[in-house]
Amino acid sequence: MSFLLRFEKVALRRGGRLLFEDMDLALGQGQRLQVVGPNGTGKSSLIRLAAGLLRAASGYVERSPLALADDEPALDRDLPLERALGFWEGSPEEAMESLGLGHLASVPVRLLSSGQLKRATLARVAASRAPLWLLDEPLNALDADGADRLGKVIDAHITNGGAILAASHQQLPGDWRRLELGA
Amino acid sequence: MIIDLIKRDSRRGFTGSAWLPAAFFLLVVVLMPFAVGPDARLLGTIGPGVLWVAALTAALLPIERLIEPDRAGGVLDQLWLHGLADETVAAAKILAHWVSFGPLILIAAIPGAALLALDFPQLVQVEIGLAVGTAGLAALAVAVSAVTAGLPRAGALAGLLLLPLAVPLLIFGAANALLLETATSLFLVAGAPFVAGAAIRASRT
Numbered sequence: 497m498s499f500l501l502r503f504e505k506v507a508l509r510r511g512g513r514l515l516f517e518d519m520d521l522a523l524g525q526g527q528r529l530q531v532v533g534p535n536g537t538g539k540s541s542l543i544r545l546a547a548g549l550l551r552a553a554s555g556y557v558e559r560s561p562l563a564l565a566d567d568e569p570a571l572d573r574d575l576p577l578e579r580a581l582g583f584w585e586g587s588p589e590e591a592m593e594s595l596g597l598g599h600l601a602s603v604p605v606r607l608l609s610s611g612q613l614k615r616a617t618l619a620r621v622a623a624s625r626a627p628l629w630l631l632d633e634p635l636n637a638l639d640a641d642g643a644d645r646l647g648k649v650i651d652a653h654i655t656n657g658g659a660i661l662a663a664s665h666q667q668l669p670g671d672w673r674r675l676e677l678g679a
Numbered sequence: 680m681i682i683d684l685i686k687r688d689s690r691r692g693f694t695g696s697a698w699l700p701a702a703f704f705l706l707v708v709v710l711m712p713f714a715v716g717p718d719a720r721l722l723g724t725i726g727p728g729v730l731w732v733a734a735l736t737a738a739l740l741p742i743e744r745l746i747e748p749d750r751a752g753g754v755l756d757q758l759w760l761h762g763l764a765d766e767t768v769a770a771a772k773i774l775a776h777w778v779s780f781g782p783l784i785l786i787a788a789i790p791g792a793a794l795l796a797l798d799f800p801q802l803v804q805v806e807i808g809l810a811v812g813t814a815g816l817a818a819l820a821v822a823v824s825a826v827t828a829g830l831p832r833a834g835a836l837a838g839l840l841l842l843p844l845a846v847p848l849l850i851f852g853a854a855n856a857l858l859l860e861t862a863t864s865l866f867l868v869a870g871a872p873f874v875a876g877a878a879i880r881a882s883r884t
Contacts, residue, residue, distance in 0.1 A: 549883050568753025
């Protein structure tokens with residue numbers, strides 16, 4: 497079986513502090529893994545490490561093409577939502593529709609609420625064709641409808657053979673394998 | 680993707696306040712006759728140097744919005760995840776920045792030269808020098824902007840960093856040593872993407 501994300505004896509150090517070491521992790525097609533743990537134990541750092549934005553202090557990380565949704569939407573504030581998303585992914589219409597953003601296509605990003613921005617961030621990931629999704633606190637600022645739609649998008653991605661690594665201290669919709677940090 | 684990025688950044692340059700550096704440039708030039716008096720011969724002598732000092736100070740204005748908004752907004756991270764090297768992003772930003780900076784300075788230099796009583800051959804010389812030099816200034820601005828991105832009081836710090844580094848451009852530009860000016864500008868344009876790229880990488884925590 498080929499893995500979309502694999503950690504081998506990975507250690508991560510931030511600001512001189514060792515967050516974790518000897519971490520092994522493997523995520524194959526159709527698998528989802530939720531990183532849980534108290535604030536400050538390195539959930540977000542683990543996500544950024546998996547994305548390649550941070551470098552492991554030791555060990556080896558192997559990753560396939562991926563899409564990342566963290567706290568930053570990375571959308572141009574002065575552009576209408578559809579064009580802002582279109583900068584990253586050619587045709588975001590379907591992803592916008594599935595996250596309930598269809599009616600906001602022509603609204604400038606700066607006018608969106610934080611929940612709508614979160615949906616837009618997730619739509620950017622959903623519109624990508626990357627097999628591996630990294631979601632950092634995907635439920636933050638989402639309402640019940642948003643969480644519901646996120647659950648459906650996640651299920652569809654898993655059914656299509658994708659993999660998801662998510663960090664959240666809340667219960668994510670669906671059936672997740674769990675990885676405990678800083679216990 | 681890289682073409683999209685250049686288009687996006689130059690659009691942001693023009694919708695952001697592209698006229699500000701040019702307006703500031705003209706303002707500095709306008710101050711000069713007030714400061715040294717209206718003697719046309721004196722103004723004609725110091726004129727090219729004044730235009731260059733004005734261009735240098737104008738280059739400082741956009742520094743804070745070149746890199747920092749994209750770093751804080753996660754755009755730089757996403758560009759890297761979409762397969763663009765940080766150096767490539769920096770090179771695209773230099774080109775896009777020059778597009779919204781250089782030509783407007785060149786245009787502003789025409790009324791500027793008139794205010795300083797430069798004759799036509801002098802104006803042509805300054806324009807050629809500025810056309811070459813603004814490319815180096817744009818490269819320097821992006822590099823300094825990347826180095827200071829995310830730091831407190833980045834604007835003031837960027838000024839302290841950029842102005843000394845721009846001295847060679849000023850010397851050769853004001854002395855109308857076109858070949859040396861070109862060489863300096865080329866050196867800056869070639870080196871800046873690597874400096875800015877390394878700075879962007881180092882700012883990722």
